[in-house]
Each structure stands twice: as structure tokens, then as C-alpha cells.
Amino acid sequence: xxxxxxxxxxxxxxxxxxxxxxxxxxxxxxxxxxxxxxxxxxxxxxxxxxxxxxxxxxxxxxxxxxxxxxxxxxxxxxxxxxxxxxxxxxxxxxxxxxxxxxxxxxxxxxxxxxxxxxxxxxxxxxxxxxxxxxxxxxxxxxxxxxxxxxxxxxxxxxxxxxxxxxxx
Amino acid sequence: xxxxxxxxxxxxxxxxxxxxxxxxxxxxxxxxxxxxxxxxxxxxxxxxxxxxxxxxxxxxxxxxxxxxxxxxxxxxxxxxxxxxxxxxxxxxxxxxxxxxxxxxxxxxxxxxxxxxxxxxxxxxxxxxxxxxxxxxxxxxxxxxxxxxxxxxxxxxxxxxxxxxxxxxxxxxxxxxxxxxxxxxxxxxxxxxxxxxxxxxxxxxxxxxxxxxxxxxxxxxxxxxxxxxxxxxxxxxxxxxxxxxxxxxxxxxxxxxxxxxxxxxxxxxxxxxxxxxxxxxxxxxxxxxxxxxxxxxxxxxxxxxxxxxxxxxxxxxxxxxxxxxxxxxxxxxxxxxxxxxxxxxxxxxxxxxxxxxxxxxx
Numbered sequence: 001x002x003x004x005x006x007x008x009x010x011x012x013x014x015x016x017x018x019x020x021x022x023x024x025x026x027x028x029x030x031x032x033x034x035x036x037x038x039x040x041x042x043x044x045x046x047x048x049x050x051x052x053x054x055x056x057x058x059x060x061x062x063x064x065x066x067x068x069x070x071x072x073x074x075x076x077x078x079x080x081x082x083x084x085x086x087x088x089x090x091x092x093x094x095x096x097x098x099x100x101x102x103x104x105x106x107x108x109x110x111x112x113x114x115x116x117x118x119x120x121x122x123x124x125x126x127x128x129x130x131x132x133x134x135x136x137x138x139x140x141x142x143x144x145x146x147x148x149x150x151x152x153x154x155x156x157x158x159x160x161x162x163x164x165x166x167x168x
Numbered sequence: 169x170x171x172x173x174x175x176x177x178x179x180x181x182x183x184x185x186x187x188x189x190x191x192x193x194x195x196x197x198x199x200x201x202x203x204x205x206x207x208x209x210x211x212x213x214x215x216x217x218x219x220x221x222x223x224x225x226x227x228x229x230x231x232x233x234x235x236x237x238x239x240x241x242x243x244x245x246x247x248x249x250x251x252x253x254x255x256x257x258x259x260x261x262x263x264x265x266x267x268x269x270x271x272x273x274x275x276x277x278x279x280x281x282x283x284x285x286x287x288x289x290x291x292x293x294x295x296x297x298x299x300x301x302x303x304x305x306x307x308x309x310x311x312x313x314x315x316x317x318x319x320x321x322x323x324x325x326x327x328x329x330x331x332x333x334x335x336x337x338x339x340x341x342x343x344x345x346x347x348x349x350x351x352x353x354x355x356x357x358x359x360x361x362x363x364x365x366x367x368x369x370x371x372x373x374x375x376x377x378x379x380x381x382x383x384x385x386x387x388x389x390x391x392x393x394x395x396x397x398x399x400x401x402x403x404x405x406x407x408x409x410x411x412x413x414x415x416x417x418x419x420x421x422x423x424x425x426x427x428x429x430x431x432x433x434x435x436x437x438x439x440x441x442x443x444x445x446x447x448x449x450x451x452x453x454x455x456x457x458x459x460x461x462x463x464x465x466x467x468x469x470x471x472x473x474x475x476x477x478x479x480x481x482x483x484x485x486x487x488x489x490x491x492x493x494x495x496x497x498x499x500x501x502x503x504x505x506x507x508x509x510x511x512x513x514x515x516x517x518x519x520x521x522x523x524x525x526x527x528x529x
Contacts, residue, residue: 108264127268
């Protein structure tokens with residue numbers, strides 16, 4: 001791959017930005033979000049320029065990055081909603097300021113990204129054990145599987161998360 | 169070893185993005201040992217004070233490879249330390265349980281397989297896979313709402329009295345001659361203003377105001393009209409139940425029409441239609457903060473009490489059918505649980521703040 005200058009990224013922007021924006025706006029049905037994501041896509045490209053073989057190659061790449069960004073946003077929204085929901089359900093006495101909520105959501109988003117790489121039951125086992133402090137026997141009962149299975153889930157979670165921690 | 173500890177000291181939870189697939193070759197080589205280390209971690213967590221296990225672990229840790237693996241496993245706890253610092257554990261665990269559940273991961277699976285077209289599907293899915301959260305959010309925004317374990321009562325603009333039981337949400341709209349409540353979830357009790365009374369809206373004296381409660385059961389709209397009265401409406405996933413303490417209430421759903429008289433209860437369900445029965449005297453006790461059980465199976469009582477607490481109440485099968493008689497303070501689940509434990513041959517265990525366990529004694 002040849003070195004690509006920022007001027008060339010500018011060229012890509014001129015040629016493809018409105019295409020990308022239009023596709024996103026149509027797909028997402030939200031002009032603001034489309035503009036946001038399109039902007040971020042080119043920002044990413046600017047930080048790490050690369051060469052393209054043809055127009056199709058460019059567009060494939062841009063839509064791939066856009067999709068990744070959209071998924072990130074979507075996941076963050078999921079965590080945010082789940083967080084607000086648990087605050088509401090638990091009528092939390094945790095009435096911190098806006099920025100502390102923002103920080104909490106960010107932290108939980110990062111952790112959720114890791115947990116989402118585990119199968120659901122494995123992730124849940126880990127949460128029950130490490131955050132709720134339940135015993136393996138109790139978790140086994142809660143998830144209706146044997147205690148042995150829970151321990152295997154737990155080992156699976158620890159190994160995977162240890163690998164993630166090491167690669168951070 | 170050195171390389172590893174350097175790695176760890178650099179680790180930061182606020183790294184902007186986690187790679188999707190991260191097992192590098194270096195760590196694949198260590199998988200088997202990592203697994204062993206994980207099992208040691210589990211054993212130790214189960215029996216933290218067992219001298220025999222500790223000695224065995226020490227022996228296992230003689231090997232440097234094992235040490236590295238052990239350290240790595242122990243690092244996992246660190247990943248979660250930002251939670252301990254800033255976020256109440258119960259909030260964190262509930263958020264993570266919910267957002268790591270399969271229902272909330274759909275987009276990434278679809279996204280991984282499909283091209284940009286998945287964006288279209290995804291944007292639809294983000295609402296469709298999330299109806300529960302969208303609903304909860306909607307409830308929290310309702311005109312009147314209560315959290316789990318709370319109750320509230322209000323004097324409405326038309327002079328009627330409205331009580332909300334635990335975990336309930338209602339929207340209200342008023343105009344000159346009609347009061348319309350929309351029951352989104354939960355249970356409400358209403359005492360309508362006397363018809364002859366002055367309407368407080370615009371100071372216009374009205375001979376008769378109409379009072380409606382509407383609710384949606386799956387896709388059916390249920391309309392309940394009060395005909396000068398005192399009544400309660402409770403909505404569950406499948407049922408709408410109306411109890412009439414005084415006066416009369418009419419319920420319309422699809423093309424069916426029911427009249428419920430004083431002292432009667434109607435339970436409507438899409439499959440079975442409306443079932444009329446005699447009103448249970450204790451049905452309104454929640455307004456006084458109590459629940460009265462008369463020969464109620466323990467499991468049913470606990471499912472009733474669990475409406476008032478976010479905690480999980482589990483009942484072992486072999487005592488689920490025990491019959492219970494008594495009055496329970498619903499605003500104090502801990503006391504209710506103690507009462508149960510004292511009056512029945514059962515054992516009560518509190519596992520964390522969020523789990524009560526009832527088992528045979």
C-alpha cells in the first residue's frame with residue numbers, strides 16, 4: 001500500500017462524502033445522525049489515510065467504517081437506556097450530577113463491550129458472581145443449570161476477560 | 169514476566185475502543201494454563217480459608233508460566249474496578265445484565281454478516297428489539313408514576329382521587345366534560361368526584377362529567393367508564409382486572425360490553441373474555457400499605473409481594489403450595505419475609521440485597 005497524503009483524503013472526501021451522507025440519511029432516516037457518522041468516517045480516514053484501488057473499493061471501505069461507527073453508537077445507546085432504566089427501577093439514591101452519569105455510562109459501555117464477547121449465560125454468570133457476590137450454587141439455581149456448568153462458565157469468562165485485559 | 173507487568177500497568181479501562189477479536193498468538197499458547205489458573209481462582213473464591221487448597225496453589229505457582237497465567241486471571245478484577253469506585257453495584261449489575269443479554273446484541277450479529285444494508289435493518293431493530301426499555305422509559309415520563317415499592321395518591325383536577333400502587337404509570341387528560349386516564353402499567357384506585365360537585369376546570373358547573381380509564385392489553389384497547397364510583401383497575405401482561413367498591417363501572421373491549429356492579433370484580437383476558445366474580449374485601453388493602461392473604465399458596469403470595477420490591481423472591485418447590493393466612497406490610501418486604509419465616513416451617517435466607525430465598529426448614 002502506497003503512502004497517501006491528506007490531500008488525497010480531501011479528494012476522497014469531495015468525491016464520496018455526499019454519496020455516503022445520502023446513503024446513511026436514507027438508511028437511518030435521520031439526517032443529523034447521518035451527518036455525524038459521515039463526518040466521523042472521514043475523520044478516521046484522515047487520522048489513518050490509506051489508498052484505494054477503485055471507486056468501489058473506496059465506497060466499500062467507507063460503508064464498512066460507517067457501519068462500525070453506527071454499531072458503536074447503537075451499543076452505547078443500549079447501555080445508556082439500560083442504565084437509566086435501572087436508575088428508575090431502583091429509584092437510586094445515586095443522584096449524582098450529569099457528568100457522573102455520563103462517566104458511569106462510559107465505564108459500563110466499555111465493560112459491556114467486553115462482556116458481549118462472552119455468550120450470554122457466561123456473561124451473566126460472571127456478573128452475578130463478581131458484582132452481586134452470589135455463590136456458584138445460587139447462580140446455578142438462578143440460571144437453572146448445574147453448579148459444575150456455572151464453574152465452567154466462570155472459568156470461560158475469566159480466561160476470555162484475562163486475554164482482553166492483556167490486550168488493552 | 170516483565171513484559172507482562174508492563175503491559176498491565178499500561179492497561180486502562182477508558183481506552184476508546186476494544187478490538188473485536190483479540191486473542192493474540194501469544195495468549196493462545198497460554199490458553200490451557202490460563203484455564204487452570206481460572207479454576208484455581210474459582211476454587212479459592214469458594215474456599216478462601218482452606219489451608220490445603222492454598223498449599224496446593226502455592227505448589228502450582230512454582231512454575232513461572234503458571235505464575236504469569238495466575239496474574240493475568242487476577243487482573244480481571246481490575247477491569248471492573250472503575251465500577252466499584254463510581255457506580256452503585258446494583259445499578260451496574262442490572263445495567264450490564266440487561267445490556268449483555270442476547271436481545272440487546274442483535275445488531276452486531278446482523279451487522280457482521282450483512283453489508284451497509286444492515287444499517288436499514290439495524291435502525292428498525294434498535295426500536296423493535298428494545299420495546300421493554302422504550303416502554304419503561306415511557307412509563308417514567310408518564311404524568312403520574314410510581315417506582316417499585318412506592319405508592320402515591322393525587323387529587324385530580326376534576327376533583328377525583330387517584331391512588332397509584334407499586335410500579336404503576338398513568339397519563340391523564342382533562343377537558344370540560346371528560347377525564348381520561350390511560351393506565352400504562354400497574355394498578356390504580358379511583359374515587360370519582362361526585363357528579364353534582366362543581367367541576368374545578370374553568371369553574372364551569374357540569375351536571376355530569378365522564379370519567380374513563382383506558383388501557384391497552386396486547387393490541388386490544390380496553391375502555392372503562394366510571395358511572396359515579398369507587399373502583400380499582402389493575403393491568404398485568406395478560407389481564408385487566410376491575411374491582412368495584414361502590415357505584416358501577418362499564419368496560420368495553422373489542423365488541424364486548426360488560427357492566428360491573430358494586431361488590432363485583434371483572435377480570436378480562438383476550439382468550440377467556442371477561443370473568444365476573446364476587447369482590448374480595450381485601451383487594452384494596454394496598455391503599456393502607458398491607459396485603460391480606462387468606463389460604464393463599466406461598467408461591468402466589470410471594471409473587472404478589474414481589475411486585476413491591478426489585479429483589480428476587482424465590483420459593484422452593486416443596487413449600488410452594490403451603491397455605492398462608494395473614495396480613496403483610498407491603499412497603500417493608502424485609503419485615504414481610506421475617507413474618508413468613510416466623511409463622512411457617514420455612515427457612516429464610518437473604519442472599520444479597522436482591523435475593524430472598526425461602527426453603528423448607
